[in-house]
Amino acid sequence: MDKELIEKVFAESGITTEIRCEEAFAICEKYDISRMDIARYCNRHDPKIKIRACQLGCFK
Template identity: 65%
Template sequence: MDTEKIRKAFEANGITTEITCPQAFKISEEYDIPKMHIARYCNTADPKIKIRGCQLGCFR
């Protein structure tokens, strides 16, 4: 997992404390980052980044 790439993508999109499922999918596609890497990053970031509005359970 490239944490620096994800951190920069989140920073560029104004993500600091929470992200919505559609935002996560968009970042995944735009930056070519696997969705599970985004989920893992959110769960291990300090402080953690909450994933909101996930209908499919892709991010846990």
């Protein structure tokens, strides 16, 4: 996982407490980051970054 890249992208995008699934997918495509790495980063970040509007219906 490229933690530094994810931190940089999230900071530039103003993502601090939550991210929409659609935004996460777009970041993955644009920066060639795996979806699992984004999810892992969100879960390990302190405080956690909540995933909203999940396209799989897992998170609301």
